[in-house]
Amino acid sequence: MSNLPQEADYVVVGGGSAGCAVAARLSEDPRVKVVLLEAGGKATNPWLHIPIGYAKTMMHPTLSWNFMTEPEPELEGRRIAWPRGRVLGGSSAINGLLYVRGQAEDYDHWRQLGCPGWSHAEVLPYFRKAEDQERGESEHHGTGGPLAVSDLGMRNPLVDAFIAAGQEIGLPYNPDFNGASQEGVGHFQVTARKGWRCSAATAYLRPARRRPNLLVITGAQAERLLMEERQVTGIAYRREGEALTISARREVILCGGAVASPQLLLLSGIGPAEELAALGIAPVHHLPGVGRDLQDHLQVRMIFRSARGGTLNDKMASLRGRMEIGLEYALFRRGFLAISAGSAGLFARALPESETPDTQFHFVPYAADRPGGKLLPYSAFTISTCQLRPESRGSITLRDADPRKPPVIRANYLSAEKDRRCMLAGLRLVRQVARSRTLAPWIAEELQPGGNDDSEEALLGHLRRTAATIFHPTSTCRMGSDANAVVDPRLRVVGLRGLRVADASIMPTVVSGNTNAACIMIGEKAADLVKAAA
Known part of the structure; x- marks a missing residue:
């Protein structure tokens, strides 16, 4: 007993x-x-x-x-x-x-x-109480709490190009998605400390x-x-x-x-x-x-072959690259082993009637066969989009x-018509970012869904075939x-x-x-x- x-x-x-x-x-x-x-x-x-x-x-x-x-x-x-x-x-x-x-x-x-x-005014003290913010205490953030919140332990020129592309299409640079406003493009913070x-x-x-x-x-x-x-x-x-x-x-x-x-x-x-x-x-x-x-938030990914390398897929393709990744993490607790499911993010209003951001992008300098899956055997990166306030x-x-x-x-998923409209608008926004002067030189080709068909039929087909949860039930x-x-x-x-x-x-x-x-x-x-x- x-x-x-x-x-x-x-x-x-x-x-x-x-x-x-x-x-x-x-x-x-x-x-x-x-x-x-x-x-x-x-x-x-x-x-x-x-x-x-x-x-x-x-x-x-x-x-x-x-x-x-x-x-x-x-x-x-x-x-x-x-x-x-x-x-x-x-x-x-x-x-x-x-x-x-x-x-x-x-x-x-x-x-x-x-x-x-x-x-928000009544829950903000609890966010601050929980937090040990690496950047220090402020109106929106707390220090001394149990939960470590930090900046990512890696910077990457491909990630920087994505952020610049978001600014090029008219979004503000946002250094803090948890600050005064969520809208914009920038780096995510993560629940990690020292790698x-x-x-x-x-x-x-x-x-x-x-x-x-x-x-x-x-x-x-x-x-x-x-x-x-x-x-x-x-x-x-x-x-x-x-x-x-x-x-x-x-x-x-x-x-x-x-x-x-x-x-x-x-x-x-x-x-x-x-x-x-x-x-x-x-x-x-x-x-x-x-x-x-x-x-739940539904996500759909778009995958691009990189024209300039700079991805985790490149590093993992060789023994030397894998050793460099391991050594950088072992010595400095940074690099590709210290990255999260989003190296950079974007919050935007994809639908004209939205008063606050209705769409979120996750950008990562790698591409896998599925979220959390096996890396693809070539240089590639991923931009995923999800609708923030589903009606389904x-x-x-x-x-x-x-x-x-x-x-x-x-x-x-997608049982509400507005959800379909918002997800399609998000996919079109991904392509707008990808075609910017800043990010386009990094792209050899769009692999998923591929082609340049912006029609509702083509994008909705990609959405129905590949969309999955982003794990927020x-x-x-x-x-x-x-x-x-x-x-x-x-x-x-x-x-x-x-x-x-x-x-x-x-x-x-x-x-x-x-x-x-x-x-x-x-x-x-x-x-x-x-x-x-x-």
Whole structure:
């Protein structure tokens, strides 16, 4: 029999971006006992700590859940791979490291949707609290927080040419996408320091795990919530084949992410009552919004053969190049091994009616057969575009009552006409950048989609054949004040006591950019909400 604890004041389910922050902050009070349950293992794989390692870990058979969507009707029936982190740190341990908060207008919109306390002015202190900004403290940034935020450890003439091309087509140079305005072109910042990834586990758990009142249990797969009437009292979970339970004297905080959080609620009988009954699950609490309102950023890549080299593909083509890459990183913690999933970025208004940027570019000086895949055997680079505020909505539902089976994921990409228009406008904008006087000399040919056909038919065909997730699912336990909201603005599950959700699933709408920074902010704010209720 296991000698693991059977009771704690707070049980945090999921050691991802938000869960690590929640557990660490709650355990700052030595009077309370906090247990964090994480289905994955410890972050022992060395590729988890090297920035470029996301190419090795994102689709890893044990470090990622490797979900798949159902066939997507608007993407030629393709099933889209959805990697999610299955390790301490969650997806912050396998993501592309980009630190992008979104737009101030995103959070002000949340407040307008019935979420008081979540305006930009009210969440900015939590972004600043979390941050240890390499550039120093300012109105928008903080120092001394657990999360290292730094400039990229590499500069590259090809990357500089892309940034100059963005300026050539009329965009301003933006030195800080998380500052006064997001619009423009510039370098991304990353969650890394001195060439090492800073995941949420590194940032929050590494210093906190020395506390005697915090216990992190890895390999713990949550199976259902324990309840007495409308009070959530604990968690049933499985570890090393053994069925275990743990009770929460005060609260359970669910931080499983946009896939696992609604899945656990549904497995526990919390969700649309008729759907649960049809699966043989006794409905405990009818909550129709669980698993609904799924949103995700869809990306489509354009690949160009380089006329001047300067890419990672060139370096990796020879033994000498590979040795130079390894030596530069070993000696200085910089170079190609220190780059992220975006060496430079661009935020623009691709549609004329947009008042703020609706499109994001990720530029990298390399090209692979798929995101996180094998490098192509020639000199090439990639510009990907994604729509920032999709109107398409999907769902997370159960396949059956077995907690070991993955849920049914229907993203419904491109089901909204505006999403198709915006993605096509983004592709045309990529070509405008590529044809600029600055970047054109670097391009020998456009490889994907190829040709010069700017027609809707040609570009939409490329979009349907090749588009994929950019790994930002949200909103499946949506926060709000309406009848379909799953949590209220204090992150309490509507109609229940003793249970909150704190992760990407609570976002009323997906933020306009990469989601990791917002998830950490949510974790920081959630911890304060829990403390205030104690």
